[in-house]
Amino acid sequence: MIQTTIELLFQGITLGGLYGVIGAGLALTFGILRVVNLSHGEMITIGAFVAVGLVTVMPALPIALVLVGAFAACALIGGLLQAAFVERAMAFRDPMVPMLVTFGIAVILRNLLVETAGADLRGLDVGGIAQRSFQIGGMSFGALPLVTLVLAVAVFVGLSLLIRRTAFGREVRALSDRPEIAALMGVRVKHVYVKVAALAAGFAALAGVLLAMRASVSPYSGVSYLLVAFEVVVLGGLGSTRGAFAAGVLLGVVQIVSSRFDSNAGLLYVHLTFFAILIVRAISGRLS
Amino acid sequence: MTQGWTSPSRRSFLRLGAAATATGLFAPSIARAASNTIKIGYAGPLSGIRADFGATDEWSIQAIKNHVKNGLTLNGKTYDVELVIRDNRSELQHSSTVASDLVLRERCNLILTPDGDAAMAIGELADTRKVPTISSMVPWQAWLFPRGGTPDKGFPYTFHFFAGSDAVLNTFVSIFNALDTNKNVGTLFLDNPAGQGLMHPQMGLPAVLEQSGYTQTAAGPFQITSNDFSNQVSMFRDAETNILSGFMYANHFVPFWNQVAQSGLSPKACAMAAAFLFPSSVNALGDRGDGLGTEVWWTPNFPFESSVTGQSAKALAAQWEEDTGQQWTQPLGYGHAMWEVGLAALANAADPLDPDSLREGIATLNTDTIVGPVDFANSPVKSTAITGLVAGQWRKSAGGKYPYELKIVDNELMPQVPVEEEVVPLSL
Numbered sequence: 094m095i096q097t098t099i100e101l102l103f104q105g106i107t108l109g110g111l112y113g114v115i116g117a118g119l120a121l122t123f124g125i126l127r128v129v130n131l132s133h134g135e136m137i138t139i140g141a142f143v144a145v146g147l148v149t150v151m152p153a154l155p156i157a158l159v160l161v162g163a164f165a166a167c168a169l170i171g172g173l174l175q176a177a178f179v180e181r182a183m184a185f186r187d188p189m190v191p192m193l194v195t196f197g198i199a200v201i202l203r204n205l206l207v208e209t210a211g212a213d214l215r216g217l218d219v220g221g222i223a224q225r226s227f228q229i230g231g232m233s234f235g236a237l238p239l240v241t242l243v244l245a246v247a248v249f250v251g252l253s254l255l256i257r258r259t260a261f262g263r264e265v266r267a268l269s270d271r272p273e274i275a276a277l278m279g280v281r282v283k284h285v286y287v288k289v290a291a292l293a294a295g296f297a298a299l300a301g302v303l304l305a306m307r308a309s310v311s312p313y314s315g316v317s318y319l320l321v322a323f324e325v326v327v328l329g330g331l332g333s334t335r336g337a338f339a340a341g342v343l344l345g346v347v348q349i350v351s352s353r354f355d356s357n358a359g360l361l362y363v364h365l366t367f368f369a370i371l372i373v374r375a376i377s378g379r380l381s
Numbered sequence: 382m383t384q385g386w387t388s389p390s391r392r393s394f395l396r397l398g399a400a401a402t403a404t405g406l407f408a409p410s411i412a413r414a415a416s417n418t419i420k421i422g423y424a425g426p427l428s429g430i431r432a433d434f435g436a437t438d439e440w441s442i443q444a445i446k447n448h449v450k451n452g453l454t455l456n457g458k459t460y461d462v463e464l465v466i467r468d469n470r471s472e473l474q475h476s477s478t479v480a481s482d483l484v485l486r487e488r489c490n491l492i493l494t495p496d497g498d499a500a501m502a503i504g505e506l507a508d509t510r511k512v513p514t515i516s517s518m519v520p521w522q523a524w525l526f527p528r529g530g531t532p533d534k535g536f537p538y539t540f541h542f543f544a545g546s547d548a549v550l551n552t553f554v555s556i557f558n559a560l561d562t563n564k565n566v567g568t569l570f571l572d573n574p575a576g577q578g579l580m581h582p583q584m585g586l587p588a589v590l591e592q593s594g595y596t597q598t599a600a601g602p603f604q605i606t607s608n609d610f611s612n613q614v615s616m617f618r619d620a621e622t623n624i625l626s627g628f629m630y631a632n633h634f635v636p637f638w639n640q641v642a643q644s645g646l647s648p649k650a651c652a653m654a655a656a657f658l659f660p661s662s663v664n665a666l667g668d669r670g671d672g673l674g675t676e677v678w679w680t681p682n683f684p685f686e687s688s689v690t691g692q693s694a695k696a697l698a699a700q701w702e703e704d705t706g707q708q709w710t711q712p713l714g715y716g717h718a719m720w721e722v723g724l725a726a727l728a729n730a731a732d733p734l735d736p737d738s739l740r741e742g743i744a745t746l747n748t749d750t751i752v753g754p755v756d757f758a759n760s761p762v763k764s765t766a767i768t769g770l771v772a773g774q775w776r777k778s779a780g781g782k783y784p785y786e787l788k789i790v791d792n793e794l795m796p797q798v799p800v801e802e803e804v805v806p807l808s809l
Contacts, residue, residue, distance in 0.1 A: 108609055308632065349609060356569075
């Protein structure tokens with residue numbers, strides 16, 4: 094019984110770590126750019142496809158380099174899109190404009206991917222890591238979930254250090270609080286925004302690679318995780334990265350534990366948990 | 382009164398205009414009814430989630446277009462043939478739009494559809510508006526019963542040809558029977574109408590397994606959005622199941638299969654309905670797809686030939702691979718056979734333009750196609766021709782063009798199809 098519970102929690106926490114990473118980039122764009130980035134799901138998918146491409150060309154590539162490659166490619170795309178389109182849309186006072194622009198970008202990216210890569214499901218097999226496992230005290234743990242968790246912790250610790258301990262992070266925090274004053278103090282607003290968008294797209298790519306290794310990807314997979322990403326961001330507190338990690342873990346554990354008792358529940362209890370917490374917050378007046 | 386005619390009021394002018402437009406709109410269809418053109422409608426999943434099922438259709442339709450480009454001569458009379466091709470986007474919603482388009486606007490003489498949603502949407506309309514319709518690629522029970530049909534009554538103008546879900550389950554058991562196992566089967570099913578049918582305690586897999594002496598470890602249904610199967614897998618591991626079976630799509634199977642490996646469970650056999658009908662879903666598993674079992678409706682090794690082009694199954698698949706550079710898939714056979722059945726029905730009707738005559742043409746049809754015999758005339762189930770199935774396993778190809786090849790391993794339900802290889806246990 095204890096062994097089963099430990100295995101269950103392990104599965105839940107590692108899945109939650111993945112949800113956290115999925116939400117991290119969205120939390121970043123939400124918190125700092127104040128943009129609801131609907132193309133986040135596509136960045137996840139593109140990251141996964143870049144990884145699939147890399148592994149097809151170089152089958153012996155270690156997982157770390159696959160992750161770096163996908164991160165770099167998506168960061169580049171995310172940065173370019175921010176500089177070319179989203180930045181201009183942000184000039185409008187209406188927050189709907191950048192949201193619609195990212196929606197349009199999402200549709201275009203998704204269809205480009207279908208046209209170029211095809212709608213087939215792709216699996217990502219990096220040195221058989223997705224099937225490997227190790228035993229401790231009669232319990233079996235997957236290697237991939239562990240890698241996922243380690244990476245999730247690394248992403249959030251790294252992000253936290255970056256925001257709190259570096260000059261770039263200081264600019265980001267300043268921009269997030271009072272963009273006008275930060276600009277007056279000589280912060281190059283657009284440069285920082287592009288860097289933040291690149292970082293967010295890079296995190297999405299990492300999530301995409303992990304998803305592709307865990308399951309499979311098609312050009313349509315990113316969209317289905319957008320809802321989870323939003324729940325992570327809203328639960329974690331808008332724009333809070335540490336909160337996003339905690340929220341991801343909570344949702345992951347809820348999903349795994351609830352499906353133990355009701356295998357047909359799917360994401361029902363995840364959404365219910367989200368809903369319940371929102372209600373508690375509404376009652377206690379801490380909704381925003 | 383006369384003044385009204387010399388200077389018509391605006392209202393009467395509009396009325397006249399509307400009448401004139403209406404006459405103009407109806408004129409072409411009157412002209413069409415008198416002509417010698419047979420209109421064949423097609424509604425299928427050319428895009429959307431079941432696009433894999435319709436992926437070969439545009440190619441197949443091109444072959445038919447070439448075949449009928451100079452018209453068809455039936456009973457000594459030559460008819461022009463017009464094909465009306467519609468994409469139902471794999472959606473029930475859009476299928477109804479397509480249905481009214483084909484039935485009411487285009488007024489097709491015959492409608493063919495390889496999609497369950499499209500067959501549902503077209504069915505009611507076609508039966509009331511007298512448009513003979515032939516559907517396929519859905520187990521016949523899933524077509525007949527949800528529409529409220531019964532085997533002794535059938536439907537007036539809608540027909541279906543395909544294997545039954547019972548045959549799918551029998552092919553699975555024939556794979557399990559060929560192996561030395563502890564006869565303990567772990568099952569899980571996607572929670573949708575097809576899944577509920579397959580997990581039905583009396584009609585579905587549980588009953589078939591029990592009859593054949595297997596014990597079932599049932600993990601029950603799961604939601605289509607599921608991305609984690611660790612609970613089900615640990616249940617199977619604790620019960621020491623040797624065999625895994627059920628129903629899920631390819632995007633569920635990949636995480637399921639990975640978690641099976643992580644848990645340390647090493648099954649000897651695995652046969653899932655729908656999960657790996659297509660080579661792309663097995664290719665997504667990397668090295669771990671060797672020996673997966675599936676139902677087989679058609680392969681290039683079926684010993685039949687097309688009644689339209691005269692090609693053997695092998696030649697049809699070879700031409701597809703040459704033209705598109707892609708590996709053949711099972712719908713290639715049925716997608717072609719659907720047109721064979723349609724054209725054979727037209728030839729079998731006294732007057733192909735008369736719906737009742739064409740209806741008789743289908744109901745009394747017994748024809749040979751590239752997927753084997755399609756027999757409506759002697760079928761125990763009205764409006765339905767039940768076709769055969771064999772059991773297959775995906776095998777890693779030894780230096781072939783494609784990573785995996787589908788091999789026929791059992792032919793109990795269709796003895797005329799040769800067995801290619803023996804059933805092998807999974808090697809994990």
